[in-house]
Amino acid sequence: MSGPDAPEKRTLILVVDDDTAIRELVREALEHFQFAVVEARNGRDGVASFTAHKPDLVLMDVRMPEMDGFQATAALRQIPAAATTPILILTGLDDTDSIRRAYEAGATDFASKPINLFVLGHRVRYMLRAKRTVDDLRESEARLAHAQRIARLGNWERELKSGRMRWSDEMYRIFGVDPKTFTPNLQAYLELMQSQDRELVARATGEAVRQEGPYSFDARIVMPDGAVRHVHEQAEIVLDEDGTPLRLSGTTQDITERKQTEDQIRFLAYYDGLTRLPNRALFMERLNQALAAAQRQGRTLAMLFLDLDRFKRINDTLGHTFGDRLLQAVSERLKKCLRSTDTIARGDPLTSSDSVARLGGDEFIVTITDIARGEDAAKIAHRVLDSLNEPFKLEEHEVVVTGSIGISLFPHDGADVETLLKNADSAMYHAKDAGRGTYQFYSKSMNAAAFQRLALENALRKALEREEFMLYFQPQVDVSTGAIFGVEALIRWKHPDLGMVSPADFIPLAEETGLILPIGEWVLRAAGTQGKAWQDAGFGPLIVAVNLSGRQFRQQQLVQTVEEALQATGFDPHCLELEITESILVQSVDDTLTTLKRVRAMGLRVSVDDFGTGYSSLTYLRRFPIDTLKIDQSFTRDIATDAGDAAITAAIIAMSQGLKMAVIAEGVETEEQRDYLLQRGCRLMQGYLFGRPVPADQFRLLLEKQASGQKRPARAATRRRAAR
Numbered sequence: 001m002s003g004p005d006a007p008e009k010r011t012l013i014l015v016v017d018d019d020t021a022i023r024e025l026v027r028e029a030l031e032h033f034q035f036a037v038v039e040a041r042n043g044r045d046g047v048a049s050f051t052a053h054k055p056d057l058v059l060m061d062v063r064m065p066e067m068d069g070f071q072a073t074a075a076l077r078q079i080p081a082a083a084t085t086p087i088l089i090l091t092g093l094d095d096t097d098s099i100r101r102a103y104e105a106g107a108t109d110f111a112s113k114p115i116n117l118f119v120l121g122h123r124v125r126y127m128l129r130a131k132r133t134v135d136d137l138r139e140s141e142a143r144l145a146h147a148q149r150i151a152r153l154g155n156w157e158r159e160l161k162s163g164r165m166r167w168s169d170e171m172y173r174i175f176g177v178d179p180k181t182f183t184p185n186l187q188a189y190l191e192l193m194q195s196q197d198r199e200l201v202a203r204a205t206g207e208a209v210r211q212e213g214p215y216s217f218d219a220r221i222v223m224p225d226g227a228v229r230h231v232h233e234q235a236e237i238v239l240d241e242d243g244t245p246l247r248l249s250g251t252t253q254d255i256t257e258r259k260q261t262e263d264q265i266r267f268l269a270y271y272d273g274l275t276r277l278p279n280r281a282l283f284m285e286r287l288n289q290a291l292a293a294a295q296r297q298g299r300t301l302a303m304l305f306l307d308l309d310r311f312k313r314i315n316d317t318l319g320h321t322f323g324d325r326l327l328q329a330v331s332e333r334l335k336k337c338l339r340s341t342d343t344i345a346r347g348d349p350l351t352s353s354d355s356v357a358r359l360g361g362d363e364f365i366v367t368i369t370d371i372a373r374g375e376d377a378a379k380i381a382h383r384v385l386d387s388l389n390e391p392f393k394l395e396e397h398e399v400v401v402t403g404s405i406g407i408s409l410f411p412h413d414g415a416d417v418e419t420l421l422k423n424a425d426s427a428m429y430h431a432k433d434a435g436r437g438t439y440q441f442y443s444k445s446m447n448a449a450a451f452q453r454l455a456l457e458n459a460l461r462k463a464l465e466r467e468e469f470m471l472y473f474q475p476q477v478d479v480s481t482g483a484i485f486g487v488e489a490l491i492r493w494k495h496p497d498l499g500m501v502s503p504a505d506f507i508p509l510a511e512e513t514g515l516i517l518p519i520g521e522w523v524l525r526a527a528g529t530q531g532k533a534w535q536d537a538g539f540g541p542l543i544v545a546v547n548l549s550g551r552q553f554r555q556q557q558l559v560q561t562v563e564e565a566l567q568a569t570g571f572d573p574h575c576l577e578l579e580i581t582e583s584i585l586v587q588s589v590d591d592t593l594t595t596l597k598r599v600r601a602m603g604l605r606v607s608v609d610d611f612g613t614g615y616s617s618l619t620y621l622r623r624f625p626i627d628t629l630k631i632d633q634s635f636t637r638d639i640a641t642d643a644g645d646a647a648i649t650a651a652i653i654a655m656s657q658g659l660k661m662a663v664i665a666e667g668v669e670t671e672e673q674r675d676y677l678l679q680r681g682c683r684l685m686q687g688y689l690f691g692r693p694v695p696a697d698q699f700r701l702l703l704e705k706q707a708s709g710q711k712r713p714a715r716a717a718t719r720r721r722a723a724r
């Protein structure tokens with residue numbers, strides 16, 4: 001639009017009038033004001049002329065042939081280019097109806113004839129200026145909207161009182177709602193937010209009102225398709241002249257991409273891209289926190305440093321891509337094997353797979369934040385090594401990987417992350433030296449202890465099938481008659497190397513490993529078989545007492561196990577007594593009650609072992625169906641010398657009488673103890689004074705002696721049977 005067209009750059013006015021004289025006058029007046037003018041003789045010509053010349057303003061007569069001014073104005077407004085062009089209607093009809101029709105048709109303004117030609121020039125100028133202002137505003141609004149669209153930023157206002165909101169177009173786009181159907185207000189706005197973040201709005205608004213200042217927060221919104229996006233909201237309070245808060249004026253920006261980028265950056269900084277495990281940086285950070293917590297709570301923490309054996313060779317022979325895939329597979333195995341942790345650790349430190357980290361290369365670190373004792377770390381090391389044993393099948397290759405593990409313990413082997421790491425690392429090298437596929441503790445003594453314990457555990461696993469268990473029997477005596485009325489079965493383990501192992505040394509291990517269940521079953525059967533043999537041999541109905549551990553007592557199939565043992569041995573249930581320690585009984589009272597009732601319904605007797613040490617309350621004792629209390633040997637021991645123990649013993653005896661339970665004193669070694677107990681009314685006793693625990697054949701000698709030498713005990717036994 002330069003060169004020959006240049007003069008047309010002057011502002012062009014289209015004058016539409018059927019009166020030639022008026023057109024001439026108007027032209028002259030407008031040209032005086034430096035406007036260019038084109039003319040048209042009627043409405044139709046006017047529309048055509050507009051299309052041809054694109055004038056900046058139109059002066060329109062009303063009454064014209066062919067097409068009048070109203071029609072022509074309406075027609076012009078249909079043309080996009082004329083949509084906002086000022087149209088001034090010149091009319092001789094200055095009645096209100098014509099004025100209304102003019103505006104309805106789309107006129108910008110009107111002037112009545114006769115025309116003041118001088119004023120007309122000024123009027124036109126003024127209209128053009130107003131149009132420019134409106135154009136500028138429109139353009140700047142469009143620019144703003146464009147900028148907002150690019151920035152994914154919307155602006156809004158919210159009336160504090162009514163909650164009504166005014167949203168810019170971009171707001172609707174950010175929230176994914178349709179401006180035609182969605183009415184923005186506080187309630188509707190809150191509903192678009194993720195429920196946990198809604199309170200942010202109320203809190204921020206309250207703050208802004210109180211402080212008369214701005215606020216900002218990040219929140220999550222839920223799109224109609226359920227996708228969650230992140231927004232940053234910023235607003236300011238607007239006050240009225242009196243300083244009363246009126247409304248909030250704010251912006252909301254969609255920052256989802258930024259958040260994702262931040263997450264991505266965080267991931268890259270703290271995680272290993274290949275295995276998606278925490279990397280060294282995150283591991284160090286987390287472990288520092290874990291150490292501080294372990295320190296506060298006095299816990300033991302274990303660090304396992306795993307290095308794959310001969311990984312370099314796999315990389316070299318099968319390629320790095322394969323090596324990468326193998327590392328991924330290994331890390332999956334590690335995560336899985338640590339998730340399925342059993343009761344080794346006291347807490348549950350392995351619930352998060354983040355307890356595994358990759359230090360780089362083929363080095364992994366496993367941390368266990370709470371272990372009961374060092375040997376438990378050895379168990380986890382075992383499990384980790386076992387989990388690698390299964391061949392990896394990748395890309396039609398099958399590879400077997402072994403690893404070496406070094407273990408350091410906090411606080412034993414170091415007080416800080418660096419030291420623990422260094423020591424675990426050096427222990428790992430010892431493991432490699434020791435032949436790979438194994439683990440080593442940093443501390444030598446730990447190695448020995450762990451070895452011993454694991455060796456014992458392994459031996460215990462095999463003891464059953466190797467028939468290394470046997471029962472010893474200790475007599476229970478009615479001192480008033482001297483008769484052996486019962487016998488306690490006590491397990492012994494004849495270890496091929498260690499000799500006779502005391503139950504105090506292996507029962508806890510059996511409990512922990514769950515081996516107690518098959519062992520306990522064996523005890524029940526062996527005791528039943530023996531009891532039946534003595535009965536068949538004519539020694540009368542001897543009560544055989546068997547000890548139950550906590551895990552046995554709590555197991556679902558207890559009743560079934562006992563029933564099967566009785567059936568298999570043919571032993572009389574009325575002669576079988578189950579000993580349960582007081583501390584086990586009080587653990588979960590309702591379950592205890594249920595189990596006791598079921599056991600008693602079978603005809604079995606129940607005694608409370610080690611009574612006086614377990615803090616059971618009288619209330620429980622009254623509720624539990626119990627036959628006998630066994631006074632713990634710690635009380636018996638000092639009964640004659642310690643006034644406190646004597647008092648407790650006397651109280652237990654009195655209590656058992658009140659509760660109509662039998663009472664038996666354990667650990668009676670001297671006549672003094674015996675006499676004291678007898679004096680207090682306790683007739684039933686067990687202890688070295690009457691007989692140590694002995695194998696079945698020796699116990700039989702006792703029974704024989706009793707049967708032949710003394711008539712009374714035998715008769716007592718017969719009476720007991722008759723009473724039932």
Ligand code: C2E
Pocket residue numbers: 474489490491502503504507520523547548549579609610633666667668669686687688689693
């Ligand atoms: P407990 O049931 O309280 O058994 C009594 C323990 O005291 C036995 O030790 C017995 O040998 C010992 N003892 C008996 N009279 C005297 C005495 O006059 N003086 C002294 N100092 N000790 C005496 P043992 O056989 O070493 O058993 C220890 C514990 O092991 C038992 O305590 C019981 O809790 C557990 N136990 C033994 N056999 C089994 C079993 O088959 N299953 C289960 N779950 N636990 C068993």
Ligand code: MG
Pocket residue numbers: 488547579609
């Ligand atoms: Mg016992």
Ligand code: MG
Pocket residue numbers: 609610630632633666
């Ligand atoms: Mg006991």
